[in-house]
Structures are given as C-alpha cells and as structure tokens.
Amino acid sequence: MANKIQLIDRLKLGLAVSVAKGVTFMVRSLRLGAASVLPGSIARRIEPKLLQLLSQQVKKGAILIAGTNGKTTTSLLLREILERQGYRVAHNSTGANLENGLMTALMDNTNILGSLDVDYAILEVDENILPRVLAPIQPKLILCLNLFRDQLDRYGEVDTISKRWGKAIATLSPDTIVVANADDPTICYLGQQLTQQRVAFFGLSEPEHYLEAIPHAVDSIYCPRCGKALDYKGVYLSHMGEYSCSNCGFSRSQPSLNSSEWPQILVGLYNKYNTLAAATAAQELGVDAATIRETIPNFQAAFGRAEELEINGKKVRILLSKNPVGTNETIRVVTESTDKTTLLVLNDRVQDGEDVSWIWDVDTEKLVQRGGTLVVSGDRAYDMALRLRYSDPNPAQNFKLIVEEDLRQAINTALERTPNNETLHILPTYTAMLNVREVLTGRKIL
The missing domain is CATH 3.40.1190.10 (Mur-like, catalytic domain)
Known part of the structure; x- marks a missing residue:
C-alpha cells in the first residue's frame, strides 16, 4: 500500500x-x-x-x-x-x-x-x-x-x-x-x-x-x-x-x-x-x-464502554448511553443484574446532539418497573427525570427518583445508596461520560 x-x-x-x-x-x-x-x-x-x-x-x-x-x-x-x-x-x-x-x-x-x-x-x-x-x-x-x-x-x-x-x-x-x-x-x-x-x-x-x-x-x-x-x-x-x-x-x-x-x-x-x-x-x-x-x-474496556472502576471500595460500571438503541441495551444489562442503584446523566452538547427528544424512544419503563433508586443529573437532568416519571405506571411502587443537578453530588449520592455488595451502574451520554470519569478518576480524557 x-x-x-x-x-x-x-x-x-x-x-x-x-x-x-x-x-x-x-x-x-x-x-x-x-x-x-x-x-x-x-x-x-x-x-x-x-x-x-x-x-x-x-x-x-x-x-x-x-x-x-x-x-x-x-x-x-x-x-x-x-x-x-x-x-x-x-x-x-x-x-x-x-x-x-x-x-x-x-x-x-x-x-x-x-x-x-x-x-x-x-x-x-x-x-x-x-x-x-x-x-x-x-x-x-x-x-x-x-x-x-x-x-x-x-x-x-x-x-x-x-x-x-x-x-x-x-x-x-x-x-x-x-x-x-x-x-x-x-x-x-x-x-x-x-x-x-x-x-x-x-x-x-x-x-x-x-x-x-x-x-x-x-x-x-x-x-x-x-x-x-x-x-x-x-x-x-x-x-x-x-x-x-x-x-x-x-x-x-x-x-x-x-x-x-x-x-x-x-x-x-x-x-x-x-x-x-x-x-x-x-x-x-x-x-x-x-x-x-x-x-x-x-480484552480491557475502553473508557466509558462497560468500564469498571472501584471507588471508595464500591464497584462502578460506566455504560455509555448516547442514543435509543444503545441506551436500551445498557438498560438490558442493568435489569439483568441484581443491582438496584443507577445514575443517568443526560447532556445536550454538540458531541451529544442538541436534540434530546430521543429519550422518549428509550424503553425506560423496564428500568423503572424493577424498582430501586434512580439518580438523575446532567445539563438536561429534568428532561430525563420527566421521562422516568412518565415511565412509572404505579407511583406507589418501590421506585425512588432523585434529581441532583450537581454531577459531583449526584455521584456521591448514588454511591452512598449503593450497597457494598452491589455495583453502581452509570448511564451517561458522551460528554457526560467524560465529566463522570473526570470526577471519578480526577483527570480528563480529552
């Protein structure tokens, strides 16, 4: 060549x-x-x-x-x-x-x-x-x-x-x-x-x-x-x-x-x-x-792609979720586990795509119906929170939704609510994934 x-x-x-x-x-x-x-x-x-x-x-x-x-x-x-x-x-x-x-x-x-x-x-x-x-x-x-x-x-x-x-x-x-x-x-x-x-x-x-x-x-x-x-x-x-x-x-x-x-x-x-x-x-x-x-x-995962970290003695798995199909698959991974704490981080920056209407094509119902704690953060945290709330057919069931605009505090909250024998799953969009890793590892990727 x-x-x-x-x-x-x-x-x-x-x-x-x-x-x-x-x-x-x-x-x-x-x-x-x-x-x-x-x-x-x-x-x-x-x-x-x-x-x-x-x-x-x-x-x-x-x-x-x-x-x-x-x-x-x-x-x-x-x-x-x-x-x-x-x-x-x-x-x-x-x-x-x-x-x-x-x-x-x-x-x-x-x-x-x-x-x-x-x-x-x-x-x-x-x-x-x-x-x-x-x-x-x-x-x-x-x-x-x-x-x-x-x-x-x-x-x-x-x-x-x-x-x-x-x-x-x-x-x-x-x-x-x-x-x-x-x-x-x-x-x-x-x-x-x-x-x-x-x-x-x-x-x-x-x-x-x-x-x-x-x-x-x-x-x-x-x-x-x-x-x-x-x-x-x-x-x-x-x-x-x-x-x-x-x-x-x-x-x-x-x-x-x-x-x-x-x-x-x-x-x-x-x-x-x-x-x-x-x-x-x-x-x-x-x-x-x-x-x-x-x-x-x-094989070891690339950053943010099913990457597993240990933070304060607890396991964390980052699953990049940037479009309907990808997010449905990461939700499948979460719901097939026994872990009950999930952090979703939604941004709408250029690299993510500024139109976040795609979240309404995601089958979030499966995530909500299993119960547990869902923590939401990111630039469009309230959009994601609204999508999750509309996914709840029975408000009385064992499902807790926490909205925390500050990402660092959201991560701390999610970690606190994750038992020592479980894994915290984090589902971020692309720029949100970079932000999450910066908080968790203390350094930027790009």
Whole structure:
C-alpha cells in the first residue's frame, strides 16, 4: 500500500508534521487536553493533501470502522488482535473520528519529517464523513457495524447515510474488503449491492437471545430493496435480527463465523456484535483463529464502554448511553443484574446532539418497573427525570427518583445508596461520560 511521495509533497508534509508536533507538545505540556484534533487542523492548512500522504505510507493499508454504535470498542479489540499477531498499528484511540482527528492520530506515529512506519492504521470514522475520506485514504478494509438514529439534528435518517456509503464504497478498488453486519437490513443490503469489492458478513445465530417483541426504538424494519415490511424470525436488538422479505425475496446474508462458537468481550449482547465484527475483520486480514481467540478473554474496556472502576471500595460500571438503541441495551444489562442503584446523566452538547427528544424512544419503563433508586443529573437532568416519571405506571411502587443537578453530588449520592455488595451502574451520554470519569478518576480524557 505504501507509495513514494514526490519531493515537493515530502517537504510540505515535513513542515506540516513538524508544526503539528510542536502544537501537540505545547498542548500536552500545559495540560490543556490530549491534542487529538488541533494538530491535524493546523497541519491540514499547511498541506491540504495531508490525509492522503499519510495514508499511502501505511504498509498493509488502512482499516476504517464506521457505524452508530460500537466503533471504539471494536477498533480497540481489532488493534489488540493485530498487535498480538505482531503488526505495528496506528489508531485514533482517543475517539477523535472526524478528519482532523484522523490526521492527528496518523501524525502521532510519524517522525518529525512525516515518515510513517506502521503495518496497519485502524481509524474509527464518524458515519457522516465516511464518504469524504474514502478517496484520500483508499482503505484496505471497511468495517460497517450498524446504522441507528443518532443525532438527527446533524445526520438525518439512516437510509440517507447508507445510500451515501454505498455509492462511495462502490468506487473503490476491487482489492477493498468490506465487512458488513448481516443482521442490520440496511447494512446487509449495502454489502449485497457491492459487486466489485470483496464482502464478508458477521451476525448472530443464537435464537435464545431473541427479544420478546420488536422494541419501540427501531429504525429499519422495512425492506431496503422494495420498501415492504420485513418478516422477522426474531430480533436481537432494535431492527437487528434474522429477517426476509416475502415480497421481493431479499434476505439476510450468511455470516462468516458461527457466533455460538465464539466467546465475547465485556457485558451485553451488543458487545457480542463488536466481538464478531473484529474477529471477522481479523480473519479477512489473514489472522489465524487461535490468535483471535487468545485476545478476546484478555480484552480491557475502553473508557466509558462497560468500564469498571472501584471507588471508595464500591464497584462502578460506566455504560455509555448516547442514543435509543444503545441506551436500551445498557438498560438490558442493568435489569439483568441484581443491582438496584443507577445514575443517568443526560447532556445536550454538540458531541451529544442538541436534540434530546430521543429519550422518549428509550424503553425506560423496564428500568423503572424493577424498582430501586434512580439518580438523575446532567445539563438536561429534568428532561430525563420527566421521562422516568412518565415511565412509572404505579407511583406507589418501590421506585425512588432523585434529581441532583450537581454531577459531583449526584455521584456521591448514588454511591452512598449503593450497597457494598452491589455495583453502581452509570448511564451517561458522551460528554457526560467524560465529566463522570473526570470526577471519578480526577483527570480528563480529552
């Protein structure tokens, strides 16, 4: 994949990287943040072709991971698998998944002149910018995880995004590998339409995990080919499951791996999807099954993604909850436990999405009906409190709701009400998760 760079481009690249590394040093020295975006923004002004020039130096090629949920966990697992195989990997591990963040992550792995010496670059990419970065990066592999409603004020509906993805991916080299989620009808159809690229699928084959009914937070239960309602044999989460269309014959593709034969990382069925996605991608890249299986049991959670901490002798589990589908799955994790204290933190900042109406698509009734203590905080604490109160069909039942605007006090209150033999589950949106971790660990992530 690596190509020679023309002299003029090499000089401009060296200047851009040198300036960026200087900015990175200053930002980190002054403890102003992780410098995961600003260096790329500045370097890009010096050399507009920065992303292309860096990407073409990756020896075996770039791996792009896109989707609404699971990007960070899947990319981290895939990185650990490849490193166990002996490869050198660049990775935007801070989660900065827009163009400036991708460039910054690549520059972190170069020398002062901009020479990049890695085998693979794993880049989790925001679903909205994926079509824009395909041409300059020319990836070796694209992993398409899922598409759910997420920040509609920024992105729009999932079918619009999937059409843009498919149109852009179809222009890539036939050597490109696409790994797609067979259980997501929109993603599966996208993969089936790619006739020039090599496509592999992942998905579940475990009917014992079917939900009792299709949940309220569902996006794509209609056939992406003809528009008729799909016939579901069963659903695992949201619109993801085993399906077919009796009108046009569209049906789910067969996954490459038998999910029942594979262990999973962390808790929650959604992490089984993340495991299978990374394992399928690794297999397509030629990694042996033994290496993949050895990596899974030793995997550690990325910050805020089923991350477990011990605070004042009590266990705390942070479950990022930033959209209806993701929050329904974290609620499933909570309700399947015996723990009865939960802290929900709702923010409405740019990174979260400023429209919080999505909370009314969350099945909070399941959380409320089990009883216990629910503590609510964040910028939109009262919006979440109202949603929970409307979820309570019987105000007299054993359910206590506490609203605490001050996050530090909310965490203290939740910890105080958590027995020593139980775990406090914290369900925050993205920026709320960063705030929670800053309070709990005394340091910022970004």
